[in-house]
Amino acid sequence: MIGVLNLANAAFRASLISSSHNISTYIHPLYFRATEVLLGEPLKKKKRLDPAVVRAREERKRKKLQKRIRQLEKHANHMKPIFEIDTLPELLQNEKRTRHLSVPLSEKEIERRKSLEKEWCKYKHSQWTKDLHVINSIIKSQEIALKELKAVSKQLYKKAVEFDDLYMPYSVTGPVYTPSIKNYDNPDGEYIETTVKYIGE
Known part of the structure; x- marks a missing residue:
């Protein structure tokens, strides 16, 4: 019995040495070993498609691409909308906003x-x-x-x-759109980012 155990231990040590190379050197039946998972499977047979079907698929893809290109060309000159500047059409159509002179010229x-x-x-x-x-x-x-x-x-x-480097640090302070308010206490408020992000920026 002891001889059989010694033989099993020797086979186990030999398999440990050789397992790093994935080569088995043991011959004893008492040694158990789990092989690596290779995840292999037989190759699937390629389905033979009708050439007319393949041509129809390619034609559909081409048409989709052409349609997308036409749409992009159509909107090529359109600029990105700035929602802070644009006025709403409802406000433009509102008659209350139209300014009428009290006395006609x-x-x-x-x-x-x-x-x-x-x-x-x-x-x-x-x-x-x-x-x-x-x-x-x-x-x-x-x-x-x-x-x-x-x-x-x-x-x-x-x-x-x-080139004269003295002209480079150039700073100018000119007139602003609105005059400054004297003794104006600027309140601290929360800043919420509302800029719309577009694809490709």
């Missing part, structure tokens, strides 16, 4: 306003042409000066053309 006043608007347009156009003329003359004089400088000294020309 006379024909004389309408003509005066039209002539005033025309004069203003003429003034702004002449101002724009003058500014454009001044800018063009400055650019031309600058080009002539740079050519003369390049003829005199190339080092000075390079210094004149190189």
Whole structure:
């Protein structure tokens, strides 16, 4: 009995050494071993489909893709809606929002306003042409000066053309849409993010 147990222990030790390589070296019938789960199964036979059915499926897929492409092209120029700016159509159609003058304008006043608007347009156009003329003359004089400088000294020309870093930290404070309220106590409130997220952002 002891001899049989020794033989079983020896077979067990040998199988432990060889099990790392998944090679069995034991021959004793008392040794039990569980093999690895290989999850193997016989290959399924491929079903032979009718070529007409395959062609019909491909045609349906192609049509779906073409329809999707047409839809995307149709909405290509549409911009993303900004719900904070857009006004509701119900409010636009509401007659209470329309502003009516208490006294209608006379024909004389309408003509005066039209002539005033025309004069203003003429003034702004002449101002724009003058500014454009001044800018063009400055650019031309600058080009002539740079050519003369390049003829005199190339080092000075390079210094004149190189970028000035002093102009980079540029900050401007201009007029705002609404004037500031004096002694205004800004209340601390909760910030709720309501921005709509779109696919592809």
